[in-house]
Amino acid sequence: MSVAEEAMSDQSAVMRVLRGQAAVKPPVWLMRQAGRYLPEYRELRARASSFLDFCYDPRLASEATMQPVRRFGFDAAILFSDILVVPDALGVSVSFENGEGPRLAPVDTWERLLALKKEIDLSYLSPVFETISTVRAMLSGGTALIGFCGAPWTVASYMVAGRGSPDHASARLLAYRQPALFRDLVERLIEASIAYLGAQFEAGVDAVQIFDSWAGVLPPREFERWCFDPLRRIIAGVRRARPQAPIIAFARGAGGHLPRLAEASGADAIGLDTTIDLDFAAARVQSVKPVQGNLDPLALVAGGAALEAAVDDILAKLGRGPLIFNLGHGILPETPIGHVEQMIRRLRAS
Amino acid sequence: MSVAEEAMSDQSAVMRVLRGQAAVKPPVWLMRQAGRYLPEYRELRARASSFLDFCYDPRLASEATMQPVRRFGFDAAILFSDILVVPDALGVSVSFENGEGPRLAPVDTWERLLALKKEIDLSYLSPVFETISTVRAMLSGGTALIGFCGAPWTVASYMVAGRGSPDHASARLLAYRQPALFRDLVERLIEASIAYLGAQFEAGVDAVQIFDSWAGVLPPREFERWCFDPLRRIIAGVRRARPQAPIIAFARGAGGHLPRLAEASGADAIGLDTTIDLDFAAARVQSVKPVQGNLDPLALVAGGAALEAAVDDILAKLGRGPLIFNLGHGILPETPIGHVEQMIRRLRAS
Numbered sequence: 001m002s003v004a005e006e007a008m009s010d011q012s013a014v015m016r017v018l019r020g021q022a023a024v025k026p027p028v029w030l031m032r033q034a035g036r037y038l039p040e041y042r043e044l045r046a047r048a049s050s051f052l053d054f055c056y057d058p059r060l061a062s063e064a065t066m067q068p069v070r071r072f073g074f075d076a077a078i079l080f081s082d083i084l085v086v087p088d089a090l091g092v093s094v095s096f097e098n099g100e101g102p103r104l105a106p107v108d109t110w111e112r113l114l115a116l117k118k119e120i121d122l123s124y125l126s127p128v129f130e131t132i133s134t135v136r137a138m139l140s141g142g143t144a145l146i147g148f149c150g151a152p153w154t155v156a157s158y159m160v161a162g163r164g165s166p167d168h169a170s171a172r173l174l175a176y177r178q179p180a181l182f183r184d185l186v187e188r189l190i191e192a193s194i195a196y197l198g199a200q201f202e203a204g205v206d207a208v209q210i211f212d213s214w215a216g217v218l219p220p221r222e223f224e225r226w227c228f229d230p231l232r233r234i235i236a237g238v239r240r241a242r243p244q245a246p247i248i249a250f251a252r253g254a255g256g257h258l259p260r261l262a263e264a265s266g267a268d269a270i271g272l273d274t275t276i277d278l279d280f281a282a283a284r285v286q287s288v289k290p291v292q293g294n295l296d297p298l299a300l301v302a303g304g305a306a307l308e309a310a311v312d313d314i315l316a317k318l319g320r321g322p323l324i325f326n327l328g329h330g331i332l333p334e335t336p337i338g339h340v341e342q343m344i345r346r347l348r349a350s
Numbered sequence: 351m352s353v354a355e356e357a358m359s360d361q362s363a364v365m366r367v368l369r370g371q372a373a374v375k376p377p378v379w380l381m382r383q384a385g386r387y388l389p390e391y392r393e394l395r396a397r398a399s400s401f402l403d404f405c406y407d408p409r410l411a412s413e414a415t416m417q418p419v420r421r422f423g424f425d426a427a428i429l430f431s432d433i434l435v436v437p438d439a440l441g442v443s444v445s446f447e448n449g450e451g452p453r454l455a456p457v458d459t460w461e462r463l464l465a466l467k468k469e470i471d472l473s474y475l476s477p478v479f480e481t482i483s484t485v486r487a488m489l490s491g492g493t494a495l496i497g498f499c500g501a502p503w504t505v506a507s508y509m510v511a512g513r514g515s516p517d518h519a520s521a522r523l524l525a526y527r528q529p530a531l532f533r534d535l536v537e538r539l540i541e542a543s544i545a546y547l548g549a550q551f552e553a554g555v556d557a558v559q560i561f562d563s564w565a566g567v568l569p570p571r572e573f574e575r576w577c578f579d580p581l582r583r584i585i586a587g588v589r590r591a592r593p594q595a596p597i598i599a600f601a602r603g604a605g606g607h608l609p610r611l612a613e614a615s616g617a618d619a620i621g622l623d624t625t626i627d628l629d630f631a632a633a634r635v636q637s638v639k640p641v642q643g644n645l646d647p648l649a650l651v652a653g654g655a656a657l658e659a660a661v662d663d664i665l666a667k668l669g670r671g672p673l674i675f676n677l678g679h680g681i682l683p684e685t686p687i688g689h690v691e692q693m694i695r696r697l698r699a700s
Contacts, residue, residue, distance in 0.1 A: 166516050169648060169682075176652035216566075216603075219646050219678075220627040221663065253566075255605040256627055277570040277606055296569050298519060302526035313571065328569075332519075 014076045014144035015206055017290050017322045018246040018268045026315070026323040027075035028347055029146070030340070031250075032330030033068040034080045037337065040067050051096035052088065055081050058130040065135045069143060071337075072344060076144040076207075076324075077135055079200070081128055083150030083211060086192050087159050089124045091117040106162035108174060113185055120192035122199050129203035136204035147205035149196055151212035151251070152189035152230040159185065168217050175226065182226075190230050194237030197245075201238075207246035209271070210234060216253015216273075227251055228265065235266040248292055252329065262288035274328030278317035290322035295343070297332050303339035311346045319350065364426045364494035365556055367640050367672045368596040368618045376665070376673040377425030378697055379496070380690070381600075382680035383418040384430045387687065390417050401446035402438065405431050408480040415485045419493060421687075422694060426494040426557075426674075427485055429550070431478055433500030433561060436542050437509050439474045441467040456512035458524060463535055470542035472549050479553035486554035497555035499546055501562035501601070502539035502580040509535065518567050525576060532576075540580050544587035547595075551588075557596035559621070560584060566603015566623075577601055578615065585616040598642055602679065612638035624678030628667035640672035645693070647682050653689035661696045669700065 013027035035041055044064055048054035055061055064080040084102055088094040093105040107113055122129075136145050149155075153171075160182075161170035175182040197208050215227045231249055238245050249261055250271030262270050262285045270285050272293030285291055299310040314325065325347060331340075363377035385391055394414055398404035405411055414430040434452055438444040443455040457463055472479075486495050499505075503521075510532075511520035525532040547558050565577045581599055588595050599611055600621030612620050612635045620635050622643030635641055649660040664675065675697060681690075 169651075172646075172648045173652055176649060176656035177654070179656075216625065219624050219649075219660070221660075223625075253603075253625075255625075256630055274569050275566065275573075275603075275605075280606055296522075298522045299526060299569075301519075302523055304527070306526035306529075310569070310571075 011141040012075065012144040012206065013142070014146075014324055015246065017324050018207055018248070020290060020322055022320060022322045025348060025350060026319060026325045028325040028344065029074045029076035029078060030068070030327050030331050031078070033072075033074060033078060034064045035331065036333035037331055037335040037340075038067055038071070040071075051082070052085075052094065055085060056127040058127050058134055061127070061131040062134040062138070065131065066138055069139070072340060074143070076146050077139055078146045078209075079128070079132060079135070079148060079205065081131070081148070083148070083155055084158060085125060085128060086120065086149060086155055086189065086196060089117075089121045089196075090188065090192060091115070091121075092159060101164045102158060104158055104162045106170075107159045107185060108162075108170065110181055113181060113188075116188065118188075120195050122195060125196070125199070129199055132200060132203035132205055144206040145204065146248070147197065147200035147208040149193045149200075149208070149210060151210050151215070151227065151234075152186045152193065153218070153226040154212050154214045155189055156182070156185050156226075157214050168214050172217070172222070175222065186226060186230055190233050190237070193234045197234070197238050197247075198241055201242055201245055207248060207268075208238075209248040209250055210267075212249075212251040212254070214253075215251035215257075216255070220257075223254070223257060227254070228257065228260065231261070231267070232265045239266070248324075250292070259284040259288065269322075269324065271326070272328060276328070278313060282317050282321065286318055286321045286323070290324065291318060292324040292326050294326070294328035297327050297329050297335070300327065300339050300343060301332055301335050303336060303342060307339060307342060308346055311343055312350075315347070315350050361491040362425065362494040362556065363492070364496075364674055365596065367674050368557055368598070370640060370672055372670060372672045375698060375700060376669060376675045378675040378694065379424045379426035379428060380418070380677050380681050381428070383422075383424060383428060384414045385681065386683035387681055387685040387690075388417055388421070390421070401432070402435075402444065405435060406477040408477050408484055411477070411481040412484040412488070415481065416488055419489070422690060424493070426496050427489060428496045428559075429478070429482060429485070429498060429555065431481070431498070433498070433505055434508060435475060435478060436470065436499060436505055436539065436546060439467075439471045439546075440538065440542060441465070441471075442509060451514045452508060454508055454512045456520075457509045457535060458512075458520065460531055463531060463538075466538065468538075470545050472545060475546065475549070479549055482550060482553035482555055494556040495554065496598075497547065497550035497558040499543045499550075499558070499560060501560050501565070501577065501584075502536045502543065503568070503576040504562050504564045505539055506532070506535050506576075507564050518564050522567070522572070525572065536576060536580055540583050540587070543584045547584070547588050547597075548591055551592055551595055557598060557618075558588075559598040559600055560617075562599075562601040562604070564603075565601035565607075566605070570607075573604070573607060577604070578607065578610065581611070581617070582615045589616070598674075600642070609634040609638065619672075619674065621676070622678060626678070628663060632667050632671065636668055636671045636673070640674065641668060642674040642676050644678035645676070647677050647679050647685070650677065650689050650693060651682055651685050653686060653692060657689060657692060658696055661693055662700075665697070665700050 157171040249267035269290040507521040599617035619640040
């Protein structure tokens with residue numbers, strides 16, 4: 001990033017927090033803010049037949065990215081895409097059944113692993129980069145554009161099982177039974193993620209977030225091997241070409257591991273899930289790195305006094321340090337729009 | 351408990367650990383050790399038409415309780431029953447569909463809550479107490495008999511939703527939207543649990559375990575209100591009649607809350623789930639109270655070197671203090687019996 005570019009991106013409140021500055025009123029965006037709780041998203045979504053077609057249509061994906069920013073004035077846009085475009089670009093057949101979640105051709109043997117592309121096919125993902133440059137051109141300098149990818153453990157969990165599963169048993173068993181095979185899969189995902197995030201920066205994102213949504217199911221020894229180490233290496237890999245690249249790490253369910261993520265992963269900011277104690281976060285995480293989070297998405301569904309108490313709590317405990325206000329997990333489709341407005345009013349009034 | 355009774359129960363290695371003594375080789379039992387991974391259990395289960403009929407048949411339930419003790423020589427038997435017998439005995443219609451999990455008439459309005467029995471009907475649960483006295487008479491003094499109940503948050507999650515749900519959204523939303531209603535439901539479950547556990551001791555259990563299987567989904571403020579406080583009050587309530595009653599608290603996913611559970615809940619021992627870091631457990635939990643856990647059930651499914659490494663790790667980090675060796679979650683139906691034998695050999699050889 002050139003000095004001029006850096007100065008420009010520092011026009012946005014999100015980028016200033018990522019560089020360690022506390023804001024008088026914390027900037028805000030919401031995980032999955034472009035999505036089904038918005039009527040304008042549901043209308044837009046109906047124009048593409050499949051979910052992946054939608055992700056790969058720069059006109060539709062850029063519009064979906066912009067919708068929540070226009071409606072709510074969020075301080076960041078998050079690229080509309082999916083973590084499973086990475087296996088898709090590695091040659092895995094990926095589809096999304098309506099209401100059923102993703103389906104992938106499972107990668108659970110050496111034969112299937114060796115049939116994948118050696119490197120991620122970035123030309124296959126050119127619609128994603130076109131979406132990024134389109135959105136960046138539409139956004140004001142005050143609004144950050146955040147790209148993302150899934151962390152290797154989370155993406156591998158889908159790839160091994162061929163679908164989502166509550167206990168991630170398929171990937172966890174493979175890691176126990178055939179550690180060399182699982183290691184090789186994770187290595188490919190580390191390299192693919194470095195290339196993919198680098199290309200997102202090239203296309204115009206201001207920052208990226210790495211989502212390890214399923215980090216919370218792993219015993220500590222496995223967390224170290226399959227979550228912490230890959231995350232650290234992806235961050236270092238992206239920084240080889242872009243030493244200042246701003247990176248947010250969100251390892252859901254990682255609880256007691258967060259101080260170590262803040263100290264040693266290289267991430268610029270640490271995402272806090274809903275279960276993280278705010279005093280612990282202030283003392284052990286925000287004291288080291290800026291934090292992002294962690295309103296309970298169900299408090300946003302509930303609204304009313306419960307929502308206001310939850311917002312106030314976060315501001316009281318984390319608002320004086322560098323904080324990007326967000327949810328602790330993705331916004332739920334049943335969230336009333338009026339409650340998002342209530343949340344923003346509460347934040348702005350604070 | 352009389353001095354004579356206490357002396358007798360101290361014949362068992364589990365009870366000595368619960369009183370704070372470290373064992374040369376830690377005693378062992380497994381959560382859900384009576385269950386579907388055993389061929390003799392599957393044969394027995396086929397003799398009752400419904401799962402609840404099975405639980406309420408003292409001959410079948412006592413045999414199921416004894417089977418794993420006979421086969422593996424575990425140091426404790428755990429009562430074969432289910433946490434949902436409590437709502438059943440409060441007048442909620444409960445059934446178990448094959449392969450579908452439990453179904454309950456939802457309790458999500460004041461009308462439905464007020465239609466419940468004011469107090470738990472212990473006479474309805476007399477088959478459970480008969481199972482306990484039958485098993486206690488069959489066991490040697492060296493084997494502890496452990497009773498149990500579900501913690502109010504976990505039981506309420508099923509009662510409000512009418513079924514299991516991965517995110518427990520129904521109960522969590524009710525707690526946000528109608529805190530007085532949810533509070534009343536939890537209060538009833540606290541009183542019911544105190545009465546039910548007291549009756550289990552009366553019938554002959556040596557210790558009880560309180561399972562808060564879904565504690566991990568709650569934000570800290572909610573954890574305090576719906577997990578910690580009810581647990582503390584149940585323990586205090588049981589101790590009014592039995593000041594020495596040994597009680598194990600297992601709050602799955604409670605991570606950073608465990609030191610507080612050890613220090614302030616009153617529990618004699620703290621269950622550790624699979625995700626708990628062993629150094630943290632040694633320094634912050636076992637330094638205060640005996641611990642129980644925390645082998646990954648998937649390591650037991652995997653067997654081989656992964657299993658032995660996981661067993662060795664627990665022994666190295668927690669084996670010198672008071673430890674009851676166990677899983678960090680229930681044994682899985684697909685667990686090979688040979689791997690349970692491998693685990694026991696490794697423990698005995700240690």
